[in-house]
Amino acid sequence: MSIKFLEPSHEDSNSRQPTHIAFTDESQYNVGRFGGLGMVSLRYSDLHSVVTDLTAILQASNLTEFKWNKLRSARERFAALKLVEFAVKKASTKNLRLDILTWDTHDSRHTVVNRDDIANLHRMYHHLFKNVMRERWSNDATWLLYPDEHTAMKWHEVDFHLGNVSHRLHATPNLFKPYSLVDLERVFNIREIKPCQSSQEPLIQLVDLFTGMAVYSRSEYEKYSVWQTTNDEQMSLLELIQPSVNELSRGEQEKCHVLNDFKKHCEVKKLGVSLQSSQGLRTFNPQNPINFWWYAPQHELDKAPTRQKQRS
Template identity: 30%
Template sequence: MAFADESSQNNGDYRSISMIVISEEHCNEINDKLNEILAEYDLNPKNFKWNKFNSKNKVNALEKFLKYLFRLIFDNLVFIHTIIWDIHDSRHEIVGRDDTENLSRMYYKLIKNFAKDKLKNGDILTIFPDRNNSIDWNRIEEILLNDGIVNTEELSFCTVEFSKVSINESNTDENTLIQIADIFAGMTRTSYDDYEKYEQWLNRHQQSLFPNENLNKLQISGRERHRFMIYEFVDKHCKHRSWSVSLKEKKGFYTFDKFKPLNFWFYQPQHDEDKAPVKNDK
């Protein structure tokens, strides 16, 4: 089972989608653990979103949950794949770009690549994306089917083909785990927006030894400080787990090895004709 959400559909320099994939037998356990931690920190699940990380209490709750989740990721019981794109690259900086259609295509790319790399014969991936009325999920399913994301079962009297991917639009009231996709999508996107300032914040430890006038003047909001704490936490745990994740390489979260269970995929144009869709070009 998988839960998906996007961050920044129509604004900002970077856009992202994250999908958390969990073996079905562990979904209830992970959901219960998340709700247990939220209750411990007296947090409303509906407010446990990346754009609402405005307190140290939420940071502490997320770090506790991530410690638990990273153990499951290490054991290949959970996968988190995030795709991020820059609207100023050669694919996206075009006149008349259709951001809604482009978001659909990026969902397709993310799902297709996960299915091709991770699904084995007989696997079926049921995805619960957060509700987005602008996306035609049935159309994405059809494209995946036509693109060969299928299972073939040989029966005594015929051959049956069925989709390996099923998409069921949902929301956080029905599936709290969508919040985790929201957090990873948001965290990935803002890590690119924030990187220069984050790096300065990270160097704060050197201030006492090497006074720096620019660092002393650095203005950081409470919301930024809380985000930076999470970047640092995730970066350290990724290095400890040898997941080939870097913040510095692309100035935002990036995974060198796409086969790692925690994959931050910075999408780059594949060739000169790889262009985002434009309006009335579907």
């Protein structure tokens, strides 16, 4: 069976029902210092109840769609706090996983001339598939994948981008071997890929929240630290010398509030998520059900792909 690309509304009664399902979204893959890619994964049998609960949260919050980058008011904050609480509860009872991969464009892998950010995103998807679908769930799981339809990922070109890398780096022992589009079904047991609108899928909105929060925690940690100190009603020496660092926008304050609340939920559930010590959300045990994974170069030859120069 080859992978099918279906519109969200398409019904295929002849396809084999998957055992697991995953939703993906990315954040700032080509802007700023840090990029992020997130996946929420769960058993297919849990899908209906999870979506029902998430829909109820959004409706009660009077939101048609939640987006991290639009978090600027109390209404969005209250919705985000409810979504965070729900996700932590479901993850702690192993009803779902959240795996968020972030990368630093200032590291040795990404500081290359003419970097191809879309091809690099393809590589990151590969790493996410390998580490979640193959290593965090049972080996015989069969998958249905729902990426945000507005993703920069070009699914039909995966073979082109990753296939070339596979040939070039095949002999490198400590580097993950990328897979072609054909291999997604064979290696990862992905039966169908259904790009869909985030406004129609609450679980994509949940991924958007956690991926956005992960990137924000790394790129704007200093702002969070200032916010936390201010809200703890403590005055640091830095604030006395540079009071301007306290001037956070309304959106930044709301985001910091959500980040801080999430940290507290993780502490209560003992989920092993670090924030202060790493100056950004990070999970040191990838087996944990909420895993913030910082990509690190795997080998000295592990370099981000570059755009080929056009011939004159």
